[in-house]
Amino acid sequence: MGCLLDRILAPGALRVRFHPVYEIQAGSTATHYVECLISGPHGTTVEAPEILFEYARKMNREADVDRACVTSILRAAGRLPGELRVGVNVHATTLAMDPEFAVFLGDAASAAGIAVERLVVEVVEHTAPRDMSAFQNVLDGVRAVGARIAVDDVGRGQSNFMMILACKPDYFKIDRYFVHGSHADFHRQAVLASLVHLARPFGARVVAEGIELEADLEAVRAAGIDLVQGFLFGEPGPSAGLAAGARAGWPATAGSRRS
Amino acid sequence: MTKSSDDETGSPGAPPRKRLLLFDDEPAITAPMARYFSNLGWYVDAAGEFEESLALITHRRYDLAILDLRARRLGNATGLELLREIRRHDHWTNVILLSAYVSPEVEEEARELGVDAVLRKPQALPDLAQFAMVLTGGR
Numbered sequence: 001m002g003c004l005l006d007r008i009l010a011p012g013a014l015r016v017r018f019h020p021v022y023e024i025q026a027g028s029t030a031t032h033y034v035e036c037l038i039s040g041p042h043g044t045t046v047e048a049p050e051i052l053f054e055y056a057r058k059m060n061r062e063a064d065v066d067r068a069c070v071t072s073i074l075r076a077a078g079r080l081p082g083e084l085r086v087g088v089n090v091h092a093t094t095l096a097m098d099p100e101f102a103v104f105l106g107d108a109a110s111a112a113g114i115a116v117e118r119l120v121v122e123v124v125e126h127t128a129p130r131d132m133s134a135f136q137n138v139l140d141g142v143r144a145v146g147a148r149i150a151v152d153d154v155g156r157g158q159s160n161f162m163m164i165l166a167c168k169p170d171y172f173k174i175d176r177y178f179v180h181g182s183h184a185d186f187h188r189q190a191v192l193a194s195l196v197h198l199a200r201p202f203g204a205r206v207v208a209e210g211i212e213l214e215a216d217l218e219a220v221r222a223a224g225i226d227l228v229q230g231f232l233f234g235e236p237g238p239s240a241g242l243a244a245g246a247r248a249g250w251p252a253t254a255g256s257r258r259s
Numbered sequence: 260m261t262k263s264s265d266d267e268t269g270s271p272g273a274p275p276r277k278r279l280l281l282f283d284d285e286p287a288i289t290a291p292m293a294r295y296f297s298n299l300g301w302y303v304d305a306a307g308e309f310e311e312s313l314a315l316i317t318h319r320r321y322d323l324a325i326l327d328l329r330a331r332r333l334g335n336a337t338g339l340e341l342l343r344e345i346r347r348h349d350h351w352t353n354v355i356l357l358s359a360y361v362s363p364e365v366e367e368e369a370r371e372l373g374v375d376a377v378l379r380k381p382q383a384l385p386d387l388a389q390f391a392m393v394l395t396g397g398r
Binding site: 003004045046048050051052054055057058059 | 304305306307308310311313314315317318319
């Protein structure tokens with residue numbers, strides 16, 4: 001029997017769920033892009049992504065697991081409608097350690113039949129990259145092949161101003177900590193407004209993560225945010241049809257978790 | 260084999276399930292033990308690798324850890340080293356070390372590291388489960 005890492009890296013072992021980011025406009029909703037989430041092999045201790053990546057870090061194989069995740073995601077995203085953008089999470093430490101990542105990303109997208117311009121590389125962070133220069137070089141490469149860049153969980157942990165400066169992202173994804181309950185919290189509203197203001201000179205769009213309440217949806221819209229993601233619109237699922245189908249209008253599930 | 264029991268939360272309204280971490284590199288031992296404790300209502304993570312166990316204790320809190328003292332087929336670490344890591348994270352998890360043979364020196368080291376019990380292999384599962392219930396009682 002091989003070790004757990006072999007099971008993780010085996011073709012088809014990693015599972016993909018889709019979690020759409022919606023664009024809210026007056027009277028209409030459309031899927032702006034679809035973030036693709038990874039789960040570890042079914043029936044193992046590493047099904048939960050935080051355990052999966054902690055294990056990869058302990059094994060010093062984070063870059064290999066991240067690449068396997070990207071490959072699995074792009075394969076699954078081939079089922080999405082051709083015009084939808086595809087969000088792929090990659091750890092900043094992986095990017096700093098993997099100078100060939102941009103080439104890999106372009107090749108993997110091509111193999112999956114997905115135009116690399118549809119990809120949004122969501123930079124997630126556990127620890128800051130040790131070599132910021134190498135990190136930025138890889139990000140330049142990612143941008144050069146045509147993908148967009150998002151900073152995930154802005155405001156929390158290492159997803160801070162330094163990361164924003166390093167990434168110069170196309171998307172600021174504001175961590176749910178600042179979103180959940182914002183309708184009743186003046187200070188959270190102030191943080192949201194300041195991040196909207198900060199994103200403007202970067203030419204970046206702002207995404208509010210973790211929308212679970214309609215009241216919070218109204219609060220983030222009042223702050224000037226029109227890209228939203230969260231369980232109010234449905235939980236992440238394996239169905240590409242779910243991700244695409246929500247484009248028809250206001251998600252049918254909205255309102256099921258009213259405040 | 261590494262495995263988690265299926266349902267982490269249990270049935271609605273029921274008290275929270277106790278969490279058990281099994282660390283042993285021999286699936287022939289962990290599989291029946293995991294099944295037995297799951298049937299008693301425990302949530303069980305059975306890990307065969309040291310790094311896997313480390314990842315689990317980093318993100319999850321366990322009521323009890325049952326560690327094989329000499330598990331090292333898939334790594335270089337032992338139950339004793341995992342005990343040390345568990346105690347670096349918390350002093351709350353009860354820890355049982357299992358081994359066919361434990362020298363007095365190793366047992367003394369385990370006691371100094373904060374083990375709750377050192378038991379000889381093999382242990383009948385009903386006896387082990389009874390001991391686990393007593394050790395974690397009242398939680």
